[in-house]
Amino acid sequence: MIHPTAIVEKGAKIGQETKIWPFSYIMKGAKIGKNCNLGQNVFVEKGAKIGNYVRVHNNVSIYDGVVLDDYVFCGPGMIFTNELNPRAKKESEHIKTVVKEGASIGAGAVILCGKKLGKYCFVGAGAVVAEDVPDYAVVVGVPAKIVGWMCECGKGLQFEGGRAICRECSKKYSKKEKAVRLKK
Amino acid sequence: MIHPTAIVEKGAKIGQETKIWPFSYIMKGAKIGKNCNLGQNVFVEKGAKIGNYVRVHNNVSIYDGVVLDDYVFCGPGMIFTNELNPRAKKESEHIKTVVKEGASIGAGAVILCGKKLGKYCFVGAGAVVAEDVPDYAVVVGVPAKIVGWMCECGKGLQFEGGRAICRECSKKYSKKEKAVRLKK
């Protein structure tokens, strides 16, 4: 299911059932898991690592140093960066950026390089992320600030006394300051 | 006037004199009117509907569920979304988004799905639209807020006592709260 206009260099590793849309370019040295969906005009650089069941929308570039765990969602036109204080004269440094399992990044959001996005966090559309995002946190704005918390299923969570039950799927969570955990 | 690198699937409907630039992809089931101009790396999904005389700049994706009426302007890199609270595990829902006649959407703006953009409204560059936009309203910011009103010709309108005359083209408007109408 790789579109004939997509370019996949020899030496790129792509898992089974992964779909790649038109005009995308996967460099050798890129690693992509199984059952992923990469949209139109996606770029995956050598050194980038993408897990399984990851959905990457149109016009997203995954640079060297970016690691996307399983079930990550990258909205259309969201942007990873790969340099801090870039100048044309400087070499790019490929600082590591990690996005943990199940995190969702909204359309047009920008993630400054070197940040860690926690498990199942949710970055709102158009947000500019300049700090690490805790697990399950919802962040919005420029620069992005925490405005709430979200269940793995996508429903907002209301904490009372450090506890929350999802009204959609009944998963239970505990919270101490900015540390939220799923109770098993 | 369809560039040879653009992909137009059989079953896509495209009106006369519509121009499509390089590396764009039009799926079968998409409907595009006449005299439109679709820039480089545009994507039009099955189920999307585009009217006549619509201008879509580079790097814009029109998803299933998006309806653009006649004379709509989509600035470069503006983004429609097609999911609320997206998670990689969920299916996308293709909620309907409607953009009425003559509306202009600025560069890099993000329109959350399910919203209605009124006639000849104007969304500023980089705005994130999370609420419906009234006819002729100008909205800017993250999230987008109403900051003024604009004539069909592109000139700002100054209301006094519920009335305004465009200083550029002399069109007359009336306004009650957020409801603006062109007087004929």
Place this chain on the structure above:
Amino acid sequence: MIHPTAIVEKGAKIGQETKIWPFSYIMKGAKIGKNCNLGQNVFVEKGAKIGNYVRVHNNVSIYDGVVLDDYVFCGPGMIFTNELNPRAKKESEHIKTVVKEGASIGAGAVILCGKKLGKYCFVGAGAVVAEDVPDYAVVVGVPAKIVGWMCECGKGLQFEGGRAICRECSKKYSKKEKAVRLKK
């Protein structure tokens, strides 16, 4: 070093050692200097002028009327616009936008047309630039505001009594109000 999927029209001028990545489109009448690097899905319109040693990241469109001097850095997905108050019915005007030597424009930033970005200024990721930016200024936010000053090397500058010495490269600067100069 022009990728075979990139389109370079006859009559486009491209300097030595300039690299162009996949799915980019350079129109005739465009002028690009030497030792530049233009990423994936870049567009350079007729009438656009790009100096030497310029780095243009993925998904950037350089329209007619845009002038980029030497050593300019355009981050991924940053957007130039080419119309003020655009309406689908109006013709685009191609107002001139000038980016001076060594300026850096962050990922996803939007530059409204007609603005001048000064030498070695720094536009933060996601900023929307609606005013001219002075030499060496750092601007962030929507709309973009000055929040500091930056050395040619990319290090932040701290002024005391109108003077600053870069702690990274020892370059010296003087400042009167918003006018910063490199001392030679």
